[in-house]
Amino acid sequence: MADPGGDYDYLLKFLALGDSGVGKTSILYQYTDGSFNPKFISTVGIDFREKRVVHHPLNSDGTRSTRGQRIHLQLWDTAGQERFRSLTTAFFRDAMGFLLVFDLTNEQSFVNIRNWLSQLQTHAYCENPDIVLLGNKADLEDQRMVDEGEAKNLAESLGLKYFETSASTGQNVTKSVEALLDQVMVRMENCVDQATLPNNVFNNNPNRGPKLREVDEANDETSSGCTC
Ligand SMILES: Nc1nc2c(ncn2[C@@H]2O[C@H](COP(=O)(O)OP(=O)(O)OP(=O)(O)O)[C@@H](O)[C@H]2O)c(=O)[nH]1
Ligand SMILES: [Mg+2]
Numbered sequence: 001m002a003d004p005g006g007d008y009d010y011l012l013k014f015l016a017l018g019d020s021g022v023g024k025t026s027i028l029y030q031y032t033d034g035s036f037n038p039k040f041i042s043t044v045g046i047d048f049r050e051k052r053v054v055h056h057p058l059n060s061d062g063t064r065s066t067r068g069q070r071i072h073l074q075l076w077d078t079a080g081q082e083r084f085r086s087l088t089t090a091f092f093r094d095a096m097g098f099l100l101v102f103d104l105t106n107e108q109s110f111v112n113i114r115n116w117l118s119q120l121q122t123h124a125y126c127e128n129p130d131i132v133l134l135g136n137k138a139d140l141e142d143q144r145m146v147d148e149g150e151a152k153n154l155a156e157s158l159g160l161k162y163f164e165t166s167a168s169t170g171q172n173v174t175k176s177v178e179a180l181l182d183q184v185m186v187r188m189e190n191c192v193d194q195a196t197l198p199n200n201v202f203n204n205n206p207n208r209g210p211k212l213r214e215v216d217e218a219n220d221e222t223s224s225g226c227t228c
Helices: 024-033 082-089 107-111 113-123 148-158 173-190
Strands: 010-017 046-055 069-078 097-103 130-136 161-164
Touching (some): 010 113, 010 173, 024 097, 024 130, 097 107, 097 113, 107 113, 107 148, 113 130, 130 148, 161 173
Parallel strands (some): 097 130, 130 161
Antiparallel strands (some): 046 069
């Protein structure tokens, strides 16, 4: 993918994966556009959406730094259907963080989380990439098939953060992407050997390197919480 241009410090690629129909496209659409389409149009192969955010790193006392990092987020949306598997897994290796999604109303999609994780271990840029686990369609409480405690236990046993989301109401959608961004940025700050990260993470322009800088948020497109 070509350099999107413009002024940013980091270009980060996140990728959504999980069974067909769990709501990957809907979550990304809700995150970038703030809207929801109840019609199911299954993704063919791969797609992506983009968003500019300003990230304020977490301080050791839990507060946020006033200094902001300008991030260009590319959100890759993979098809969950089996027939696209070899195509979609080829994109795993360029992603820095993963939104692993199951459907709270579909038990099999929860069971399949372990399969998706093993696909990730095989194809991602490293064996333990940053991942957040999302139980989606939380608005359909009367159709719930996966218990919150069960999902939390799985997430805990795998060392993953867990969020119950709704692409329909927007519940926890931004929060979960922000949580992934926090994890990825901590990894980037701690990464001594940047050669182990996927390509093109840092903006190569020496005048807009990956330094912390003051950002005029009033002039930024999408600024909030982490703040995305
Ligand atoms: N009620 C409700 N419906 C949702 C939610 N998220 C997605 N849906 C619906 O579920 C269906 C599938 O959503 P998609 O986002 O297309 O699923 P997907 O994971 O991208 O599926 P593939 O592209 O086939 O892998 C659509 O009809 C959506 O409108 C949600 O949080 N709540
Ligand atoms: Mg889709």
